Every structure is written in structure tokens, then in C-alpha cells.
Amino acid sequence: MILAGTQVVQNLGDLARFGSTFFQILAPLQLALLIFLAAFGAASAVSQEKDKRTIILLLLTRLTNQELVLGKLLSALLSPLLLVFASIPVLMSVQLFGGVSGNQVTRVVMITYAATMVSGSLGSTYALWREKTFQTLSITTLTIVLWLGLWEGLYAFGASNPLLQTFANWASPVRGISSAIMPTIGEHGAWSFSDPAICFTLFAVLMTIILNAIAIAKVRVWNPSREVRRQQQQEEDVSSILDKQLSQEEIRQIAEQARASHVDAMRRAGTHAESGSESRRVWDNPVLWREICTWAYGRKIVIVRVAYLLMVGLAVLGLNSSLTDLANGVSRAGLSSIFPAAATSLAPLFLVSLVIINALAVNSITNERDGQALDLLLVTDISPAEFVFGKLWGVFYVTKEMIVLPILLSVYLLVRGGIEFEGFLFLLIGLTVLIFFVTMLGIHCGLNYASSKSAISVSMGSVFFLFLGVITCIMVMISFSGSFEQQLAPFLAFILGGSVGLYVALGFRNPSSAIFWSTLLLPFATFHAITSFFIEHHLTSVMVISVIYGFTTLAMLMPAIGEFDVAMGRTQSADE
Numbered sequence: 001m002i003l004a005g006t007q008v009v010q011n012l013g014d015l016a017r018f019g020s021t022f023f024q025i026l027a028p029l030q031l032a033l034l035i036f037l038a039a040f041g042a043a044s045a046v047s048q049e050k051d052k053r054t055i056i057l058l059l060l061t062r063l064t065n066q067e068l069v070l071g072k073l074l075s076a077l078l079s080p081l082l083l084v085f086a087s088i089p090v091l092m093s094v095q096l097f098g099g100v101s102g103n104q105v106t107r108v109v110m111i112t113y114a115a116t117m118v119s120g121s122l123g124s125t126y127a128l129w130r131e132k133t134f135q136t137l138s139i140t141t142l143t144i145v146l147w148l149g150l151w152e153g154l155y156a157f158g159a160s161n162p163l164l165q166t167f168a169n170w171a172s173p174v175r176g177i178s179s180a181i182m183p184t185i186g187e188h189g190a191w192s193f194s195d196p197a198i199c200f201t202l203f204a205v206l207m208t209i210i211l212n213a214i215a216i217a218k219v220r221v222w223n224p225s226r227e228v229r230r231q232q233q234q235e236e237d238v239s240s241i242l243d244k245q246l247s248q249e250e251i252r253q254i255a256e257q258a259r260a261s262h263v264d265a266m267r268r269a270g271t272h273a274e275s276g277s278e279s280r281r282v283w284d285n286p287v288l289w290r291e292i293c294t295w296a297y298g299r300k301i302v303i304v305r306v307a308y309l310l311m312v313g314l315a316v317l318g319l320n321s322s323l324t325d326l327a328n329g330v331s332r333a334g335l336s337s338i339f340p341a342a343a344t345s346l347a348p349l350f351l352v353s354l355v356i357i358n359a360l361a362v363n364s365i366t367n368e369r370d371g372q373a374l375d376l377l378l379v380t381d382i383s384p385a386e387f388v389f390g391k392l393w394g395v396f397y398v399t400k401e402m403i404v405l406p407i408l409l410s411v412y413l414l415v416r417g418g419i420e421f422e423g424f425l426f427l428l429i430g431l432t433v434l435i436f437f438v439t440m441l442g443i444h445c446g447l448n449y450a451s452s453k454s455a456i457s458v459s460m461g462s463v464f465f466l467f468l469g470v471i472t473c474i475m476v477m478i479s480f481s482g483s484f485e486q487q488l489a490p491f492l493a494f495i496l497g498g499s500v501g502l503y504v505a506l507g508f509r510n511p512s513s514a515i516f517w518s519t520l521l522l523p524f525a526t527f528h529a530i531t532s533f534f535i536e537h538h539l540t541s542v543m544v545i546s547v548i549y550g551f552t553t554l555a556m557l558m559p560a561i562g563e564f565d566v567a568m569g570r571t572q573s574a575d576e
Contacts, residue, residue: 012098019097024181026094027108030087031115031177032468038080038120039144040460043136044453045076046127051370051452056224065216069124073212077120084113099183107180107197114204115173119144121211128215129222132298133452134363137460138356142307145352148174149314169196176200285386287377291364291394305401308356311349312405318345319409323418342418346409350431351467353402355460358438361395362459365446388443388560395439403435426542437549438463441506444556448509458505465498466526495523506556514555521548 049055049072058068091105122143127136155168155175169175179196193199283289290296322342368374377387396403407428414424442459449455499520507515525548532541 016098018099019094020099020183022097023091023094023100023104026091027112027181028174028177031108031112031173033464034080034083034112034116035119035144035173036141036464037083038077038116039123039140040137040456041080041123041453042073042076042120043123043127043140044133044456046072046124047133047136048370048452050127050131050223051133051367059220059223065219069128069212069215069219073120073124076124077116080116080120081113084109084116087112101183104180104183107195108177110201111173111176111180111197111204114201114208118204118208118211121208121215125211125215128219130298130300132301132363133367133456134297134360135300135304137359137363137456138304139307141352141355141359142304142311145348146307146311146314148172149311149348151175153314153318170199170203172196173200173204285390287382287387287390288394289390291390292397296367296394297360297363297398301398304356308352308401308405311352312409315345315349315409316412319413319418321345323413323416326418342413346406346413349409350406353399353406354434354438354467355463356402357395357399357435358442358459358463359456360399361391361439361442362446362455363442364391364395365443366452366455369446369450370452384561388557391443392439395442396435406431423538426538430542430545433546433549433553437553440553440556440560444506444560447560448506462502462505465502466522495527498523510559512555512559514551514558518548518552518555522552525549 046055049058063071088105088109091100091108092102094100095102095105123136123140126140126143127133130136130139151168151172152174154164155172169179175196176199177197283293295301319342322345365374368377410419410424410427410431413419414421419427441462445455445459445462449458499522502522503516503519506519525544529541529544532538532544
């Protein structure tokens with residue numbers, strides 16, 4: 001549609017240039033989507049078994065470690081791998097335009113297939129290792145982003161060191177796909193170990209074998225978790241107590257030890273509570289109290305924070321490098337010249353922060369549902385507002401590093417002169433609105449989807465569509481220059497299709513006019529905000545983001561508060 005609507009085809013060279021450009025946009029986009037889709041799908045498939053405690057039943061069957069690990073992995077990767085094979089006819093049809101060889105298509109398919117396998121293996125291994133779903137999703141996301149950023153950074157800093165660039169060619173899928181999508185002539189197109197596409201494919205196959213070997217060897221060591229084993233030990237202790245004739249003092253001491261070892265009853269170091277004050281005082285909002293005062297998402301959430309701090313450190317290094325180049329008058333050419341210097345380092349960090357916040361928000365609901373605690377909340381006197389706002393503020397507290405550190409980096413950018421004060425205010429307002437949006441989006445999906453895997457997929461998929469899908473659409477516009485009036489129709493069709501999909505995902509199960517208009521306007525608003533940013537209409541951009549995303553947040557918040565009973569099924573049970 002873009003070719004027919006905007007270009008005047010005069011010779012075969014025009015068709016070849018179109019085919020080559022289209023291929024260079026489609027292949028990296030497919031790789032990025034399938035990497036995260038495979039990782040999140042495999043991680044969710046295993047985590048769902050743990051949340052519902054069915055992993056213990058699987059361990060009690062005759063399944064071997066290989067059957068258990070590889071069975072869950074391949075079943076979760078069935079859909080992503082089928083997508084890879086389904087893309088082959090599309091990629092080969094691009095050859096009809098010219099500018100793309102069969103060798104390029106083969107290399108792209110190999111890289112995409114290998115990257116899908118290794119990312120799925122990474123998510124599956126993390127899910128078998130960690131107990132909580134949020135820990136699994138967060139560590140998986142941070143590992144993938146840190147991996148890509150680390151090797152790309154080494155490739156950039158290794159311009160004068162061929163050894164670093166060789167390592168990057170072997171380990172980075174970005175280097176591999178960048179090599180595969182570029183046309184080659186003569187001997188440069190021959191298959192060899194100097195080709196980054198071949199190097200990464202071999203590396204990904206090796207890492208897939210290593211990750212699955214570790215998972216197979218450790219699956220029955222990691223599972224059941226220490227928490228489950230501790231609970232079983234306590235039950236055995238209670239049984240032994242019932243079988244013995246103990247004094248009241250001995251029974252009291254054993255009970256106190258059991259309470260002290262519980263994850264929600266451990267005392268901080270240095271406190272000396274009296275025997276009559278063993279129970280902690282619960283706040284008026286017990287949901288918020290649980291989110292803030294207990295380890296609701298496991299003690300190993302510290303690993304997530306450490307990994308995120310590492311990513312912040314890399315972002316600071318990249319930001320300093322960009323600001324130094326800007327101060328020295330070093331200009332950048334090409335497509336990246338339309339972005340500010342700081343965006344290269346800060347934009348990925350902001351996106352990862354929003355993804356992690358969204359992952360915690362949806363898991364804060366799905367964990368309650370899978371643990372059958374959500375049904376208990378329905379028979380208490382907790383109001384819908386207490387539940388929703390308790391979860392909302394609890395997510396903000398647990399992910400405080402993902403909220404505060406991006407703001408501090410923005411302040412640092414302001415101090416270094418990388419952004420004006422007006423732009424800083426716009427950045428702060430837009431970031432705040434988006435944080436509220438992704439948090440409420442996760443809670444909304446968690447309430448409306450009974451399946452944890454579906455809730456996680458819809459919630460995080462919506463985030464990726466809004467922030468990556470629309471920017472890809474705009475990159476296509478930039479790549480294919482022409483008449484805006486002729487480009488408008490196909491792009492409106494693209495974004496309108498996204499609006500329909502967004503409504504089906506977010507509003508079909510609990511329809512409302514507010515959610516309908518929100519999902520209809522969100523892709524258009526994001527498109528308009530980004531294009532306004534490109535032409536330096538920053539006030540327009542931040543106003544559109546604030547109004548539309550703020551309205552969508554309220555559209556999801558109000559039904560959660562006002563129609564909580566309907567969403568959770570309590571009214572239906574009362575009618576029956």
C-alpha cells in the first residue's frame with residue numbers, strides 16, 4: 001500500500017530499493033517481538049504451574065527431568081516457532097521486488113529461530129529457578145535488555161579493538177540481524193565464521209543447550225521451593241507434637257518458633273518485642289499493608305533491584321558519553337539524528353521501567369487469584385476502593401527504584417544542560433502519566449482475565465504495541481518519503497486495526513463506553529504525540545499524552561472501583 005500510494009515506479013531499481021528497505025524494517029521488528037514473546041511465554045507457562053502449586057504434582061509423576069523441562073519449553077514455544085515458519089513466505093515474497101536474496105532470507109530465518117529458542121530457554125530456566133512470577137518476568141526482561149545493551153556497547157567502544165567487535169558479533173543478535181539484512185555481493189555473501197549471522201546462530205544454539213542442561217539438572221533441586229519445604233517441615237513438626245505428650249511450656253515454645261520463622265512474622269534485627277506483642281498491627285487497609293510491610297513477592301526481589309541498578313549504571317555511562325559528544329559538537333547522521341542525544345540511553349531505561357512496573361501490577365492480582373486468596377477477599381468487608389488503591393500504591397512502593405531513578409536521571413540531564421527546564425517539566429509530566437497508566441493497565445488485565453498467562457500476555461503486549469508498534473509505524477513513514485496525503489490512508493488503516501485489537505484485549509470482557517473511546521484514541525494519540533515531538537511541538541506532545549493516557553487510566557480505574565463485584569463475579573453469585 002505504501003509503494004502504490006506514495007512512490008512513482010519508473011524502473012526495476014525503484015522496486016529493488018523498496019524491497020530492500022521493507023526487508024530491513026520487517027526482519028529486526030520480527031526478531032525483537034519474537035525474543036520477548038518467547039521469553040515471556042515460556043516464563044509464564046512455568047510460573048503458572050508454580051502459582052497454582054501444580055508443579056509439585058508434575059514432580060510426583062513418572063516424568064523425567066528432560067521430559068518435564070523440554071516438554072514445558074517446547075509447548076510454550078510452539079506458537080512463536082510457528083510464527084517464525086509462517087513468516088518465511090512473507091520474507092520470500094519480498095524477493096519478488098528485488099534487492100533481497102535468498103541467502104539473506106535464510107540467514108534471517110536462522111537468526112530469528114535461534115534467538116527465539118535461546119530467549120525461551122532463558123525464560124523457562126529463570127521460571128524453574130525463581131518462585132515468584134514477578135521475579136521471573138523482571139529478571140528475564142532485564143537480562144535480555146542488559147545482554148543486548150552490553151554487547152552493543154562493547155561493539156561501539158571497540159571501534160579500535162577488533163577483539164571486542166568479534167565478541168559482539170558472536171553474542172549479539174543485533175549484530176547478526178544487521179549483517180543479514182544488508183545486501184551482499186560476490187564473496188561477501190559466502191557462508192563463513194566471519195559472518196555475524198552465522199556466529200550468533202551457533203552461539204544461540206550453544207546457549208540453548210547449556211541453559212536447558214542446567215534446568216534439567218536442577219529442576220528437582222530448585223523445586224519444590226524452600227518455602228514449600230519449610231511448610232512441610234512445620235506440618236511434620238506439628239504431627240510429631242500431637243503424637244507426643246508435651247508440657248504446655250514446650251508447646252508454647254514450639255509455636256513461637258514456628259511463628260517466628262514465617263516469612264510475614266520475621267522481626268527486624270535489633271528489635272526486642274515482648275511475648276505479648278508477637279503479632280504486628282495491621283493497617284486500616286490490609287491490602288496496602290501486605291504489599292508494603294511483607295515480602296509479598298519473595299525476598300529474592302533484591303536480585304531484580306540489583307539487576308536494574310546495573311542497567312541504570314550502564315544508562316548513566318551512555319548518557320555521559322552522549323552529553324560529552326554533544327558538548328564537543330559531535331553530530332550524528334542518519335535516522336538517529338531526529339532523536340535527542342540523551343534518548344539513546346534514557347529511552348530504553350524508561351521503557352524497561354514501565355515494563356517492570358506493568359509486570360508487577362498484573363502479577364499483584366494474578367498471584368492473589370492463583371493462590372485462591374482473591375476469593376477470600378470477596379467475602380470480607382474490604383471495599384473495592386481499598387483493594388484497588390491498596391494494590392496501586394503497593395506497586396508504586398515495591399517498584400520505587402523504577403520510578404525514582406528515572407526521575408533522578410532526568411534531573412541529572414537537566415543539570416548537565418542536556419535538556420531545558422521546560423523540556424524537563426514535560427518529561428516529568430509524561431513519565432508520571434505513563435507510570436500510572438501501565439500500573440492501572442496491569443491491574444485491569446489481572447481483574448478481567450482468569451488465566452494468569454492471558455493476563456500477563458495482554459497487559460505486556462499492550463505496552464509493547466503502544467510504545468514499539470507505533471514508533472515502528474512512524475519509522476516506516478520516515479523511510480518511505482512521499483506525499484503525506486497519500487500515506488495517510490494506509491497508516492490510518494494500520495492504527496485503526498490496532499485500536500480494534502486493543503479494545504478486544506482490554507474492553508471486550510468488561511465493556512464500557514469510556515474504555516471503547518480510550519482504546520480507539522490511544523494509538524492515534526500516540527501517533528500524534530510522537531509526530532508532534534519530531535517537529536518539536538513538545539507542548540502538544542505532552543498534552544496529548546497526558547489527556548488521552550490519563551483518561552484511559554481513569555476509564556480502567558472507575559469500573560474497577562464501581563463495578564468490582566461484577567468483574568469478580570460476586571453479583572452474579574448473589575443473583576443465582
